[in-house]
Amino acid sequence: MEIKELVTELSDYCRSYSYAGHDPYDALNSPLIQRLTFKNKYLRIIATQLVRRSPINIRPLLGIQKGENPKGIGLFLWGYTKLHRMDPKKEYKEEMGYLFSRLEALESQGYSGSCWGYNFDWQSRTFFRPKGTPTIVNTSFIGHALLDAYETFGEKTYLEKALSIRHFMLKDLKRTRLDEDSFCFSYTPVDTAVVHNANMLGASLLIRLYAHCREEEVKVAALSALSYSMKHQREDGSWYYADTFSEKWIDSFHTGFNLQALRWFIQEGHGESYREAYNKGVDYYASNFFLEDGTPKYFHNQVYPIDVHAPAQAIVFFSGEGEEYRDLTEGILRWTVRHLYSGEGWFYFQKNRHWMNRISYMRWTQAWAFHSLTEYLRRKTIT
Known part of the structure; x- marks a missing residue:
């Protein structure tokens, strides 16, 4: 099947x-589970x-309704x-106009600027x-999507929402400082979690926003947050998910x-000093997470469960790396369509060693x- 046809379906x-x-992760939307977990952290996590791990979608039995997730x-x-x-x-x-209106309706209220969360309660190990x-x-x-929408149409409503x-x-997220020149943004305003992908994604949006607002505070914060996570890049080019004892995995x-995120800095002209680190990271990514037939591994040292996020992000990233990674990108794409596409217009959740989670x-x-x-x-059209 042609990819254009698949996208249409x-x-x-x-x-x-x-x-x-x-x-x-929407289990806590169940009225039954809310009652049975008694607001206990561990019971919430177990539920x-x-x-999440059930191969059968039991949510309708638990009273969990379908909902709109802002992300x-x-x-x-x-x-x-x-x-x-x-094209x-x-x-x-028209579809973009509808989706933008839904983002406006789903925006979290009571904060200093535009922001979005999840449509379900979420219990982690710490918060x-x-x-x-x-x-x-x-x-x-969402901010990156809004900026691309603005750059496509020039409509200020997209830019104004992104700039907000x-x-x-800058005002609502907490900061964990490493030294005078670097800090990590918190995951949400109610915690102090130090998570590198979250910190770097936030920093990358700020550096793109700086090109439109030219506020020094925005640039300084972006570079300081990036510095924090770059100082935690490992010698082989990888990052742990986070640096707490229980979160030292590489996926x-x-x-x-x-x-x-780092590529956005380089493209914006603010990350050239990290070019060598970037190249090392790209090499690590390409060399440690894919089998020869394009099979995407979940962890650097473990294949299963193969989550759709792994091939999806790999296709997004390596599509933008040019001819050198074209074969890898095509291999991952072929594997994804062959193993995770339902044939009926939607994709499966996970492939495990001996079974498939086909929940949509x-x-x-x-x-x-x-x-x-x-x-x-898009990348194929450009090249």
């Missing part, structure tokens, strides 16, 4: 549900993991922006984040997020597939 599928669906909406907006760049159809622009608590990751992806994000990042798609998740799976395939088509 995926678009039709997602539009038929108005971009609403279940999510791997979330049991629902997913942002990824769909980004995808239609790319489609419009290649300026009226329907793409409880209520539904709607804005995250730097969600907000950064800088106030959220595929978060590695891709880190490198994509709108944000985690379909939005990421749409984002990656449209990026592949």
Whole structure:
């Protein structure tokens, strides 16, 4: 099947549900689970993991409704922006207008600037984040999509919404300082989690925003946050997910997020001093997360479970690395379509060693597939 045809089928599928669906981590939206976990951290984590790992979608039995996830909406907006760049159809622009209106409606309230969270409560090992608590990751992806939409159409509403994000990042997020010249942004305003992909994604959005606002505070914050995570890059070019004892793993798609963030700095003319580190990171990414047939590994030292995020982010990233990585990109793409595409307009969640999780998740799976395939088509058109 041609990728353009696949994208059309995926678009039709997602539009038929108005971009609403279940999510791997939405267990706490269940009224039953809310009662049975008694607000206990460990019971919340266990319940979330049991629902996430189930190969059968038991959410309807638990009263979990399908919903709109802001990050997913942002990824769909980004995808239609790319489609419009290649083929300026009226329907793409109309879809973008609808998705932008949904982002406005889903925006978290009570913060210094525009920001977005998840449509479910979220319990981690260290913090409880209520539904709607804005995250730097969600907000950064949406911000990048808004900037690309503005650069495509020149409509100031997209730019104004993106620029508003800088106030959220600079005023509402906490900072963990390493030294005088570097700090890490928190994951949300209610925690102090130090997570490198989140920090670098936020920093990369700020450096792109700086090109439009020219505020020195924005540039300084972006470079300081980047400095923090670059000082934590390992000698082989990799990063741990975070530097707490329980979070020292190295996985595929978060590695891709880190490198994509760093590439934005280089493209904006503010990351040349990290060029060698970037090249080392790209080499590590390409050399440690893929088998010869394009199979995307989850961790650097473990293949399964193969989560759709791994090939999706790899396609996004390596599509932008040019001819040197074309064979790798094509191999990952072929593997993804062969093993994770349902044949009915949507993608599966995970492939495990002996079984497949075929549940359709709108944000985690379909939005990421749409984002990656449209990026592949855009890059292929450019070259």
